Amino acid sequence: NGCTHNTYKITVIPGDGIGKEVMEAALHVLNASGIEFDYTFADAGDEYAEKTGVALPQETIDAVKKSQACLFGAVGESAADVIVKLRKELDLYVNLRPVHSYGKAGKFGDVDFVIVRENTEGLYSGHEEYTDEGATALRITTRSATRRICDFAFDYAKKTGRSKVTAVHKANVLKKTDGIFKEVFYQTAEKYDDIESNDFYVDATAMYLVTRPQDFDVIVTSNLFGDILSDEGAGIVGGLGLLPSANIGDKNGVFEPVHGSAPDIAGKGIANPSAMILSTVLMLEYLGEPDEARKVEKALVETIDEGKIVTSDLGGSSSTMEMAEEVARKLSKL
């Protein structure tokens, strides 16, 4: 409609199993959008490692570094060597995970909160050692990484009109590491007068997510806690098939579903493509295309709400691509 758009350089890493299937589906939807993309396909994952001995080749890292954003499907057993390494290599220090219920309100009612997960340190630091008795792993908390993730959480709350940020930690036991997390969180909170702040222990939070998920708005937490709580959030809004995520740094963004490569259903063409499609929505927002992001989201939500051309986990019997085609059809009319 007259306006010119950029052509965005995107690295696409389909990966393993259903990663490839949901990626094909998501790209099909993006093709129906008003935006142009210049895709570079790149390798990573179990299959690639089997052939080459390397799960994440340097060319893939370089490709992601050179592109404006990366779409990532899912990888199998090599996930820690691929996605965790990518997060660290590119210093993608934020893992943003919106937990939003779509479709008919389930048994948890309408749920809408966002988990801001620290993405570079904690127990993901890779400092593990064998000892005489077994092994040890180092949980690392730095003030600088804590500060930037808390800053991001409050900024994000402000930008998106959310009113509360909750820090989740275990400072009663992890007095030093999570003591710092809590302290830096409240220092950050002081800079944001109009945003409410509170904090809970991670165990209590795991309960509250079940008993009163509506009480949460933005959650900011360390790496592994964010990992656990976001999967729990997936359970609350109806399964991993619906949860997207954004790995964001100062220079790059990598967008991936929270789900994995699901070897049990891979190859059947029945995976729910929603989480991957919603990951492209997060990418469009990141690229500064909020209008297009809203359209893709709307086309998907309408498809889910109608409940006709959806995958089996959503109560339908359509294939991954049939659902994607329906979303694309709706999108092209918006």
Next chain:
Amino acid sequence: NGCTHNTYKITVIPGDGIGKEVMEAALHVLNASGIEFDYTFADAGDEYAEKTGVALPQETIDAVKKSQACLFGAVGESAADVIVKLRKELDLYVNLRPVHSYGKAGKFGDVDFVIVRENTEGLYSGHEEYTDEGATALRITTRSATRRICDFAFDYAKKTGRSKVTAVHKANVLKKTDGIFKEVFYQTAEKYDDIESNDFYVDATAMYLVTRPQDFDVIVTSNLFGDILSDEGAGIVGGLGLLPSANIGDKNGVFEPVHGSAPDIAGKGIANPSAMILSTVLMLEYLGEPDEARKVEKALVETIDEGKIVTSDLGGSSSTMEMAEEVARKLSKL
């Protein structure tokens, strides 16, 4: 009815806040049982620390060591210095947490699984250090502690007629520490032909507990994962007011509700005493009084099922002691 019972030596640590209230309630119920107890009351917690500067005095530790079992209410901010220390000092290496739905089946249906949480190491080892950039905490996994907790889990499954044990870990990221956990788990499983075994990542488990809690039977996991998942389990069966736990070692047992001292409702006499009463049920089993354990449980479950004389979190309007009196009344008729 003619048979003689032992008089059991029990240390009672009411602690802080609702700890004191639910303890009074539970002792009232035990008084209506057919068993005799010789109670020694001992101090621990925030209130005691305020007066003396020490949260867990040596006399309390000694008292617990000398008694056959200990009933523990709840303590406040000093919990890590009290209960975590007690677990370590007495080498109470098992934290047994049955997650059982009582009363009308809630939105999760009937739920009945048991979490066997390693209780002495992991991130609770107390090895935290400040560094130039922040702080580090050491997650310790020893083969010996892993072996005894896995042994306990399979033994427990066998003894209680359960058919499956699930290991929960994060071995894709924590390859060494949780690699050992997984390896030792499957070594143990080999010794138990008739018990099924499988394993999940902790994040996936956090989701499955919400989406299909019926799939779990016995869960065995490391310290912090057990902490998080048991609170999530509490949410699934209707709140922390219903979850008991047993800290068990080769010589002692400490029985405590999973809930804390709940400063927000302390002093009002409205706390649900069920978790503490169910903790006495676990104690009775531990003492070798399974018949009496079943009776106390039955009296409580009937009270909850009737739903008349119950606390507000269970939909009633009775006080802590009114509910305990009702349970005691029912118990004395069994």
